[in-house]
Amino acid sequence: MTRVAILGAAGYTALELIKILLRHPQVEVTALADRLEGQPHVAAVHPSLTGRLDLRLEHLSPAELAARAECVFACLPHGVSASIVPQLLDASARVVDFSADYRLADPEVFATWYNQKHPDPGRLGKVVYGLPELFRQRIVAADLVANPGCFPTSAILPLAPLLREKIIKPEGIVVDSKTGVSGAGRTPRLTTHYPECNESISAYNVGRHRHTPEIDQYLSEAAGTRIEVVFTPHLAPMDRGILTTTYSWPNGEVGEEKVLGALREFYADEPFVRVVDHLPGTKDSLGTNFCDITARMVRGRVLTISCLDNLLKGASGAAVQNFNIMYGYPETMGL
């Protein structure tokens, strides 16, 4: 049994995380922290949790959190997280960090894309990226895991094996993603106001979305050479789900079966990656921790199509998967 706490408990990823943890037989949720006025009961913030968890969202210091829990899930904004995580680690908590703060290796790259100096640059490059399909062994013993971004997971899982195996070329990769609105978080803004985004689809942050360097870094690592993708996120009128379509060039003669075969082989033993023959829709993975992947050859180009639930495999599901690995529980427990 492991005592866990959630920091930043008012958002959507925290809500999904709590729902999973309530089903997890080896977890006791002992503390919720956030900065809301009045330290409200969790059911006042998340009505769907009424009667399911009796905790308030408290104002808790890192030391107080570490006193209450062995593991802290930090659901904080970038920039903020890296100013608190070190204190949690110092207080001997292990941390799964949902923010982007520890995903990139290079503080300069962070500064360029996030328009701010990194608060904890010394740790960059040493934190494991919480994608078990690529880094499982390093997660086992980690005190801090950088939980991946939703778009990067949807792009790295289909592309990394193809780059490793040199089935596709590292140049000229296009990543065209479509996401549901929950990915934008719970703070009301005009762009996510219902009558603005309902019945509409649009591209956003073209050429400057902050998940770009994260995709670059882990694909580069898989390819063994520097990769820069063209990544375009689109906002689709639905709550949850990401569908990512990638376009890349094959290395020499490559047929559809070879691409699918490489993916199938790479993910043969993975509990949460399903390589499928059909064209998956986001609804297939809705409410689950699966990432569904298929591939097609079209006019000499390699296409991959992958989907996942951005709040689960793209966030809270992945976090619990990492937690299970860190604490030696069966990897699928609670998921």
Added chain:
Amino acid sequence: MTRVAILGAAGYTALELIKILLRHPQVEVTALADRLEGQPHVAAVHPSLTGRLDLRLEHLSPAELAARAECVFACLPHGVSASIVPQLLDASARVVDFSADYRLADPEVFATWYNQKHPDPGRLGKVVYGLPELFRQRIVAADLVANPGCFPTSAILPLAPLLREKIIKPEGIVVDSKTGVSGAGRTPRLTTHYPECNESISAYNVGRHRHTPEIDQYLSEAAGTRIEVVFTPHLAPMDRGILTTTYSWPNGEVGEEKVLGALREFYADEPFVRVVDHLPGTKDSLGTNFCDITARMVRGRVLTISCLDNLLKGASGAAVQNFNIMYGYPETMGL
């Protein structure tokens, strides 16, 4: 040709109003006013109007507005409207007021439901309610028209004729309404944040929605006796449209055909009320100025089911209908 201005031009009703007015062959839109910083171009506020109207949203005084336009459409919040409309009238503009400020006859009732003292109580009770189906003759010569609320239009149109004809009893009327999200306006709030209200339906403001006294007043007038309805609005996951189901008791022996017949006769010459045999859905009236109405007898109870587009017959379409009547244009012009 009539020069018109819009006050409060950044909202959804203003956007729909502009779209109608751009199609209206006898209207020139000469000014848009709002309080946004920088007085932006209308296309920056409403991208769908790009290339269609070359005006800025200016900070304009009532006198300036009246100098530019013969008729002003005031799309302002309640309370604010009644502090500006008198100045517009003094400056000789005619006004169609979208707010609730001039709909109620009694300043006490206003104060009770809107939690504020009315800024212009002397005018209450003298302003015509802009429901042409009931008050067309008084609209013709009006300098100020109180444009009806969206829910009241959907409830008064089916019920008023049945009350006038004493087909239903004035006691015990239930009005159960379902509305799209645009009715809540364009200001982002948690309740209208996409992931909160999408894929969900809920009741809101039960027993205290401000359209209640408006429905009471005009149904009472139709019945010739005091009516208090039980009105429950529900928020449905769609952009636009109101469906209102009412439940009332018949006066003696009443069959379905008698109810439908009374409605058909009452609205026989109306261009924008369609009494139909089938059960209408809000999509039937989406994008139009129609209100569709039908009726059923169920176990001795009279049911009416009516629908309209809350931004058109429930707001901007009705406003242009009133404008056409005020200026002697064909009532359907532009609609």
Added chain:
Amino acid sequence: MTRVAILGAAGYTALELIKILLRHPQVEVTALADRLEGQPHVAAVHPSLTGRLDLRLEHLSPAELAARAECVFACLPHGVSASIVPQLLDASARVVDFSADYRLADPEVFATWYNQKHPDPGRLGKVVYGLPELFRQRIVAADLVANPGCFPTSAILPLAPLLREKIIKPEGIVVDSKTGVSGAGRTPRLTTHYPECNESISAYNVGRHRHTPEIDQYLSEAAGTRIEVVFTPHLAPMDRGILTTTYSWPNGEVGEEKVLGALREFYADEPFVRVVDHLPGTKDSLGTNFCDITARMVRGRVLTISCLDNLLKGASGAAVQNFNIMYGYPETMGL
């Protein structure tokens, strides 16, 4: 450990049922039956189950089903179910029946509302209605449980305690319900074709919806007197969820707290009914087996507002709750 089979495995209730049963630690799903050509693998019919369950949808006789499973969940259309359930019982299977066939006590009432002679009239009136909150003790030993309809559950749970306690009058009850589209099943029809029902809300089957006599019967039982409700279902543009608003007359002086208090007391020990103070939205219960209920007094009328997930507490969740009771498992297991 109990072996279970599902009959009629291609529909939405079966899909949700399978997802629950896969999480249930005391269940083994041993057979799926349906009448599709080619007896396809379940993953071909329900892509979201890829890799999670390795069974085909077979053409199986009642005897074959009973040989493979102790308990059969029958997800069949009304009329069909009652021609197969007797054979399952004869073969010693216990059955949770999703159809309407065994919910009504009177074959005449069935014939009137379902336009057909009942295939197994002798059993009517002896089968327990699977609403554990009212009939738990009778479910324990039952060989056949009639799983309730989605609308009836949403109406009976808030109203039955108020009728039992004589807090409301049995006359003049209005039940106004709003449902998501999955309630209509998986067979494509024009009314549930996406561009027809999206962005639209409408009433349907007014005065003749088949859940009406079911609501009547169990409310009558609770009240100890004959009740006929006016029930109006509406189709809302969302996948799942039912919100039911009821209007009834209080017996004498009744305040809001008395109504809420009666509900709270009645459901104090129930794991799946949450009596709440706030106005619940269907999203609060989405993906769960909860029914959320609140109440309001409006102008002398008692209003209840309740919501649930039509595929869970309104169908498959309730079925597993019944199953757990029948087999002595903890009532919340798997849910």
Added chain:
Amino acid sequence: MTRVAILGAAGYTALELIKILLRHPQVEVTALADRLEGQPHVAAVHPSLTGRLDLRLEHLSPAELAARAECVFACLPHGVSASIVPQLLDASARVVDFSADYRLADPEVFATWYNQKHPDPGRLGKVVYGLPELFRQRIVAADLVANPGCFPTSAILPLAPLLREKIIKPEGIVVDSKTGVSGAGRTPRLTTHYPECNESISAYNVGRHRHTPEIDQYLSEAAGTRIEVVFTPHLAPMDRGILTTTYSWPNGEVGEEKVLGALREFYADEPFVRVVDHLPGTKDSLGTNFCDITARMVRGRVLTISCLDNLLKGASGAAVQNFNIMYGYPETMGL
């Protein structure tokens, strides 16, 4: 004044067409034809037209249609259209054909992509493609216009000018499109059943969508060299709208302003193409005949983002635009 008829009047494009034509001051709709049993009134098929048009959907021969109307809008499936259009032309009607039958120049290409022999191969290559922005002069005198497909319009409008001006290379173009569900037509199918496609996004017909050769042909013409695009359509959970994101390689040094400038210059006098600086969403063009286009340079790649309403600029709006050109009416009349 021109008398027009619609053949295939039960579908969505016909409905939108009728709505436009009812607003068109120089059009009289004289006949509607379809093959429904009972030849129902148009309001029975399209309830939103109740009270707006008093015609039945008749079974009419080409000769009968031509006798009633000067111009016929043929909203028929591919393959069917080319067996009827010749008879309409022989009977001296002018025709705007919504099907794909006359869009391609080469009967072999048609046979390959549509899996059937072309019924009227002799006419292929001689029919003008109804994209006024490229072929306005040829439309003026045409007796038959091939109305473009919705995806092709969204792809050709942004790319053709860039290819003509050699700003982008003809090789390696990716076209990633997202469409609302109405594009799939009005026949209920499982893939467009509300609970299947709501809250989900998916790719479909990858590598074999029939709009591919149409895009190829008109881009090839613009480029003066053979082009084969990689085209991937995605189904998004909304009624209407197409957003198309294209990825191509620049010819030498090209900045964002040069790309946007070329588009602005090319479309300077076009009434229905808006080259915009912001990232457009489909809602900006919803309910209009506009195609909104912008462009970005991302990591050395040229991106265009374009959107339109698939039922208007992508179908019925374009058809009326073509009609206006054919009959010498102002091009924007009714639109």
